[in-house]
Amino acid sequence: MSQVSNQDVCTSRKAAELLGVTPRTVQLWADSGILQSWKTPGGHRRFSLSAIERLANEIRNGDAQPVSQAGARKAGPARMLVIEDDVSLQRLYAMTVRNWGLPIELKQSTDGYQGLLELGQFEPDLLVLDLNLPNIDGFSVIEALVRQGALTQMQLMVVTALPFEQVQPRIERVSSGIEVLSKPIPFLRIRESIEKILLEETVFS
Template identity: 55%
Template sequence: MKEDVCTSRKAAELLGVTPRTIQLWADAGILDSWKTPGGHRRFSLQAVEQLSSDILSGQHHQPNEGLNGYRTQTTSQTNSKSPGNINVEPARVLVVDDDKTLLRLYELTLASWGLPVEVILANDGYQGLIEVGRFNPDLLILDLQMPNIDGFAVIEALQQQKLLDQMCLMVISGLENDEIAQRISLPESCTLIQKPIPFLRIREQVENILLQK
């Protein structure tokens, strides 16, 4: 194999994720790839290194200055307890929405609960899919109408890799149910909610996740 070409496993090692995450990113078009005549996926080493550079640069930006508006914020409370008064690992919550004002509202509201929660915010589907692979969220809160990779494409990519079985999905959208149904068939486990954001239901979901940890 040429030195400037690598396999899924090698790409996973270089990026510090699982081969399954590499497949997710390839299917979503985040990481360019092609298949050999034998059906094996291959990646340009340059593309892998570029993605690694983008991810690393995004980690070091201050809030509101990240790559494509991407930002992270941890709101976990080390000494907080779950609803059952037992210390647990934080619930990992990934919020993907292109409205930065709403992202800030999510951040402040979840932090105000005093629950052990670790929150990652992303303002488009591209960054959202990167964080799904890196963050492995317990709960994904997803908007549908976004630039670049929209919420529909995110769901399709997650379904293709069977990753929705590993997380709770809450789709919060201003679209009507029939408009969504024309675009995609949501999984039965998905909670579909119309805007405005139902923070009480989100809190209930987070508490349920904490009780299961």
């Protein structure tokens, strides 16, 4: 990358403070390409301070909510993020989830780039992910999550119209055990996952 001045250099910790996210989220965004970074000879990741400040302004202008620290999920509604580029399907998700009458906080993104930003800000309990996405596709989202160990903090369900035999081997090469489901949207299976998340909260709270 091009040279930056010493005054424009930012550490991962400083970037996390400016963005209002955890250092782990900063690493996730760097691995996925949202944040451009480089490493020092000692292996420490560095960022352009001006680029971090620009992204922080974008997040503030979008009224992004502060992020809780990573760890056990907080008591309250189950947090569900849907990354799906079909607007009509997003409306269907919103209507169906609302009609369940369960305590669910739903966030929705229509491309992989915005979805990764939401992941860092929202830290969902359940991520429902399409694969054919603009900007950053679903496969790249999965790779970034695996590199950062983020799948230990959430459940991932892939919902796709792509042929299962084409998708499953490619995902298995990245991480085993990821649930891949075919469209039409398997709402019953998604609801079962949400109910399990809510039940675990009741049992362990």
